[in-house]
Amino acid sequence: MKRLSSLLVCLLTLAACQSKLPATLSSPDGHIGLTFSLTDEGAPRYAVTVNGKPFIVTSALGLEADGVNLTDGFHVTNIECASVDEAWTQPWGENKENRDCHNAMTVSLEGEGGVQMDVEFRVFDDGLGFRYLVDAPQDTVVVRGEKSEFRFAADGESWSIPGDFNSYEHLYRRMPLSEVPDANTPITVKFADDLYASVHEAAIYDYPEMVLRNIGGTAFQSALAPLSMQPGAPCAILDEDFSTPWRTVQISPSAVGLVNSALILNLNEPCKIADVSWIKPMKYVGVWWGMHLGIESWGGDPYHGATTEAALRYIDFAAANNIQGVLFEGWNDAWRGSEALPDFDFTKAAQDFDIEKVLSYAREKGIAFISHNETGGNVPRYEDQLERSFDWLEAGGVHAVKTGYAGGGLVGGIPRHSQFGVRHFQKVVEEAAGREIMIDAHETIKATGIRRTWPNFMTRECARGMEYNGWSAGNPPSHHEILPYTRLLGGPMDYTPGVFDVQYRNIAGKKQVRTWGQPGTECRVNTTLCKQIANWVVLYSPLQMACDLMENYQGHPAFQFFRDFEADCDASKALQGEVGEWIAVVRRAGGKYFYGATTDECARDIVQPLDFLEEGRGYEAVIYADAPDASWKKAPYAYTITQKTVTAADTLTFHLASSGGVAVSFIPIP
Ligand code: CA
DSSP: OOOOOTTOOOEEEEEEOOOOSSEEEEOTTSOEEEEEEEOTTOOEEEEEEETTEEEEEEEEOOEEETTEEESSSOEEEEEEEEEEEEEEEOSSSSOSEEEEEEEEEEEEEEOGGGOEEEEEEEEETTEEEEEEEEEEEEEEEEEEEEOOEEEESSOOEEEEOOOOSSOOOOOOEEEEGGGOOEEOSOEEEEEETTEEEEEEEEOOOSSOOEEEEEEETTEEEEEEOOSSSSTTOOSEEEEEEEEOOEEEEEEESSHHHHHTOOHHHHTSOOOOOSOOTTOOOEEEEEEOHHHHHTSSBSSSSTTBSOOHHHHHHHHHHHHHTTOOEEEETTOEEEEEEOSSSEEEEEEEEOTTOOHHHHHHHHHHHTOEEEEEEEOTTOHHHHHHHHHHHHHHHHHTTOOEEEEEOOSSSBTTTBOTTSHHHHHHHHHHHHHHHTTTOEEEESSOOOOOSGGGTOTTEEEEOOSOOTTHHHHSSOOOTTHHHHGGGTGGGSSOBOOOOOOSOTTOGGGTTOOOOOOSSOTTOOOOOSSOHHHHHHHHHHSOOSEEEOOSOGGGTTTOGGGHHHHHOOSSOSEEEEEEEETTTEEEEEEEETTEEEEEEEEOSSOEEEEEEOTTSOTTOOEEEEEEEEOTTOBTTTBTTOEEEEEEEEOTTOEEEEEEOTTOEEEEEEEEOO
């Protein structure tokens, strides 16, 4: 939580290294070592050590492309090294101030037919990244696959979702690394009590996503999403001169060290938006959860949720509760067209939604209107309307849009995570940036840190969120203690936490209008109420939703935490925890601190030193805790609120019920 010294200056040292192989590079603190070599056939290889011990044994590098050999036949033409130590800031984030301290090495290779390929490595104290920069002697390069390998020296316990090119909305698997057949990233592994790692990627632009495929034991190879699911489809079509995203391995002696790593952001380019004053984190509520509960609809029937009347009530509720935004899913012309070719109009309101009246009322009350563009995966139709609909939003003073691509993939059978998808999602972000619109994207490409470059890309889904609790067996307790150590390493998630009526008691007997999901499944939220509160802190999102029906918050004493909570934090720290078991996080916003801790199905007691607080100051701590008899199965609503005066010298102990949590606001005493 300490601020970076303002004396820290950017240090960049360039040096020509010995072009003798093997070439070596180490982290600034020396504990991570990387070696680059070529085989006798001129095939590039790398290996990594941690504390002098093999971590990734000799592993292949390279790409597969039509008409150009990018896997062997290379010789080294130059090796260049650099050291960087610079502080940088971002308009929002877990930490607004960051430090990029790494050693870099660019190995320039020349191969058959004069093809040039640079492999660029950066090694930090918390891991490494590498990427390819290709200059081919042809106009277009058709990429068929990638040969980057990660041959781990040892087995470990892993957490991952399957390597699906269309969806990240899977349950996590906990299994030995050697038993993982394929995985999307981030895949996180505990190799030893003091060695955790996570493989992911940084800065995806105009390139398909990477998943990992097991090639034997603990060895994995990258696989790229194809441009179609037809056999033989290429993965990317690129100009002769291109670079790939970074392939990253975060490495830490503790599980929370992975969470505190800024490696993914550090491998992204600085901000490209000149004026970021309009980009602001916020808390929001909205018309959404009723649809997933099956008591409201997106429109076209008498159960439509986003009516003018509901909108005005939600705006009043937000204004009265220190909440800055309201989302209206289903405000626009409802689903038309067929299931295979859904159609929407993004500038035409539903008949019972008086958009002019709602916008003007929101403006009067100082509440942000969060629009919703559900595309059903029909990218061509969306791109046809994109400029017109964003112009229209800009004219209406709307600065935030939630996008959605519901369905099995993009229309036309194109994988969602393909180069085509990545290009589209980026186009939306850039068109939005030009009109001062922030994006919250659902069913989009994974988070790879581009928020540093395009900070209007606030948050995204890209994992199983709250919605699954509305219409399926739901997310198991440990899901919430896996996400911070896996999915959220890539960036913020719009999980939409905060259901207070976790057993849906208050809608019992209401007509179920839903015709989708898993009928007959007994649905609920598999946590205590306090874990829902704690998740507002733990599951970071700069647009943070209190997703329950507002009736469930009105008059509820525990909702005071969300009223006090600030989505715009300055600094964050994951303090304690274990992957899939528990986590404790604190975030500072100005002089206030917000703490959240959650646990899986095992109840546990946490001893929490408060040394993250500013020394020598008194704080009023308001503690929202599971009651002694609470449990997610039998007594999820049992909670206590207690107040204490504390300082940084104090230690608090908390009891967390099974799938429970604790949330604390620390307000400085003047
Ligand atoms: Ca979704």
